[in-house]
Amino acid sequence: METRLTGGLSREEFARDVWARRALLTRGADDFSDLLTARAVDELVARRGLRTPFLRVAKNGGTLPDTAFTAPAGVGATIGDQVDDTALWREFADGATLVLQALHRTWAPVGDLVTALGTELGHPVQANAYITPPQNRGFAAHYDVHDVFVLQTEGTKRWTAHPPVHTDPLRDQPWNDHRRAVADAARREPYLDTVLAPGDVLYLPRGWLHAAEAQGEISIHLTLGVHVWTRYAVAEQLVQAALAALRDDPWARGTLPLGTDGPDDETDRVRARLLAALADADPAPRFHRARRAQARPAPLGPLAQYAAARDLATTTPVRLRAALDARLDGARLVTRVCALDLPEDDVPAVARLLAGGVRTAGDLGLACAGRLLRAGVLVPAGP
Secondary structure, eight states: OOGGGTTTOOHHHHHHHTTTTOOEEESSOOOOTTTOOHHHHHHHHHHSOOBTTSEEEEETTEEOOGGGTEEOOOTTOOOTTEEOHHHHHHHHHTTOEEEETTGGGTOHHHHHHHHHHHHHHSSOEEEEEEEEOTTOOSSOSBOOSSEEEEEEEESOEEEEEEOOSSSSOOTTOOGGGGHHHHHHHHTSOOSEEEEEOTTOEEEEOTTOEEEEEEOSSOEEEEEEEEOOOOHHHHHHHHHHHHHHHHHTOTTTTOOOOTTOOSSHHHHHHHHHHHHHHHHHOOOHHHHHHHHHHTSOOOOOOHHHHHHHHHTOOTTOEEEEOTTOOOEEETTEEEOSSOEEEOOGGGHHHHHHHHTOSOEEHHHHOHHHHHHHHHHTSEEEOOO
């Protein structure tokens, strides 16, 4: 795990002392110029044909309608919701905050970091950037339903943070469900009141209240949102697996008695049957399917992939595509992009591939390597 995000703590120390427990402020972790700069922001909004929802604009505690900063792009690109950089500039000059959403999809350095961090944490990660003019605030005090790492890249921003009013909120328990409690808590003495400067990192577990205000210059910060899996999510998968089993139980599919006015007479027997199904349920397959759907594999270049498949030889260096969440289930390879039934003879070589590192096509067997390349599971490992 990148220690520049964890205050120099090892993965084990961060997991034991900080993760999902408390806020952590790290000064001077890095300058983060490899991730996002003012020049990169200008390129994204002015030259990349950015569209909503990859950009939001926040002002006075709310978000502006898309029509306030988008317009058709002219001849050859008549798409009505591309960013109008002139309108965007006017809103920014008037105090609006620019929010570059899902930046891991539009800016490669951030995408690489998100892919690596999500693999390391075992939880899906997304990235947003917030660009705020001097002395302005994008959003009022609120909490997020995911953990965040805040990376200040340019300018300064004052942050206040308070402990949760609703501990460990689930994804469908947003802060405005507790609007009054959030507002009351925000008026109390904060747990943290600090100014982040370039290179500083702030970690906040989900549920922690926070608000931020730019200081005397434009502030740019990157937020890495970690959409954590919870025990409640495991419970959901258990219940779904049990209900799936009951669908195949003729007794459970049986009709309630004629004239019934409720389930009372059957409740105890149904509960017993459901508990038995829960005892036998395996949440893992559904959990892994849901997890695979929550993130994307590393980018794949179709032209490089085509050349690798065309020129494949026994000495061709190859590797597993990153962030595939690939698993072997017997002779079946399950990934984020496909599921493949493998010949038994290929299983040992594919198991070695999943262990990591660069292999050669000859190590896998040319036929197997070619199939995995075409499926988007294998990628060339050359420069």
